[in-house]
Amino acid sequence: MPDTDTVTADPPPGAEVPRRRPALSPSRASDFKQCPLLYRFRAVDRLPEIPTKAQLRGTLVHSVLERLFSLPQADRTPPQAKELLAPAWEELSSERPEWIDLFDQEDPDAVTSWLSSAEQLVDTYFGLEDPRRLEPEACELHVEIELGSGVLLRGYVDRLDVAPTGEIRVVDYKTGAAPREIGEAKAMFQMKFYAVVLWRLRGVVPRQLKLMYLTDGQSLAYTPDEGELIRFERTLEAIWQAILKAGKTGDFRPNPSKLCAWCDHQALCPQYGGTPPPYPGWPEPDPGEESVLDRAD
Numbered sequence: 515m516p517d518t519d520t521v522t523a524d525p526p527p528g529a530e531v532p533r534r535r536p537a538l539s540p541s542r543a544s545d546f547k548q549c550p551l552l553y554r555f556r557a558v559d560r561l562p563e564i565p566t567k568a569q570l571r572g573t574l575v576h577s578v579l580e581r582l583f584s585l586p587q588a589d590r591t592p593p594q595a596k597e598l599l600a601p602a603w604e605e606l607s608s609e610r611p612e613w614i615d616l617f618d619q620e621d622p623d624a625v626t627s628w629l630s631s632a633e634q635l636v637d638t639y640f641g642l643e644d645p646r647r648l649e650p651e652a653c654e655l656h657v658e659i660e661l662g663s664g665v666l667l668r669g670y671v672d673r674l675d676v677a678p679t680g681e682i683r684v685v686d687y688k689t690g691a692a693p694r695e696i697g698e699a700k701a702m703f704q705m706k707f708y709a710v711v712l713w714r715l716r717g718v719v720p721r722q723l724k725l726m727y728l729t730d731g732q733s734l735a736y737t738p739d740e741g742e743l744i745r746f747e748r749t750l751e752a753i754w755q756a757i758l759k760a761g762k763t764g765d766f767r768p769n770p771s772k773l774c775a776w777c778d779h780q781a782l783c784p785q786y787g788g789t790p791p792p793y794p795g796w797p798e799p800d801p802g803e804e805s806v807l808d809r810a811d
């Protein structure tokens with residue numbers, strides 16, 4: 515069981531990825547809760563999904579905010595942050611050239627105007643806090659913990675602030691285009707997931723879970739307590755047991771809801787007249803891995 519958390523980045527495409535034990539991530543746990551068949555499509559079949567430009571913009575802005583905090587404190591200004599957008603996009607798109615195809619190749623301004631729309635999110639971020647006054651312990655922190663029951667939890671925390679008193683604040687930037695009321699329960703589930711992981715890693719219940727909505731400039735802060743995290747840990751264990759049970763048989767049922775409107779796989783879903791591909795069996799390695807797009811919702 516790991517006793518420290520580490521900062522890691524996605525491996526470049528084509529790089530050899532070490533086989534890791536199956537784990538539960540907040541995104542995949544949310545998928546299973548929302549719709550077991552959606553979980554299967556994403557984690558077991560690993561069907562490709564075409565990101566929207568709004569998702570790409572979220573990924574870009576997350577990357578820029580991570581880079582911003584690596585600058586000297588005095589340099590963390592809006593102009594400096596905006597300067598980081600183009601190089602961050604260059605790096606992201608060189609790692610995933612297929613993302614470039616999402617833009618109209620006939621329109622020379624397509625990428626420029628999209629980058630301008632990312633500037634708005636950066637401006638909204640600066641309206642919420644002044645990064646010159648902050649010194650986070652880590653950004654894009656990879657965390658992993660095995661619970662007593664053997665469930666392995668794994669994920670990435672956007673930002674971790676630790677006060678001199680040792681109090682922990684978990685910060686998550688929300689950049690998605692989906693209506694806030696739809697995303698809020700999912701976001702809080704994700705934050706409690708990280709609260710459990712950090713509590714078990716460090717022995718301290720995080721003082722605050724903070725969501726910063728960069729589309730509308732709102733923020734939401736929540737203080738968990740230990741009893742709640744104990745209950746939530748049991749919920750995570752129950753979800754993992756249900757996933758393993760479905761994984762053995764391939765019985766991942768569709769659970770239609772208004773969230774189907776955001777599902778890329780309606781054409782394969784029996785609820786919409788489709789037929790899923792034959793069940794490929796429980797995947798190895800890791801069906802719990804989060805993609806870079808998951809981490810920027």
Ligand code: SF4
Pocket residue numbers: 549551552768769770771773774777778779780783784785786
């Ligand atoms: S369309 Fe709806 S019910 Fe079907 S897999 Fe997607 S989320 Fe599940």
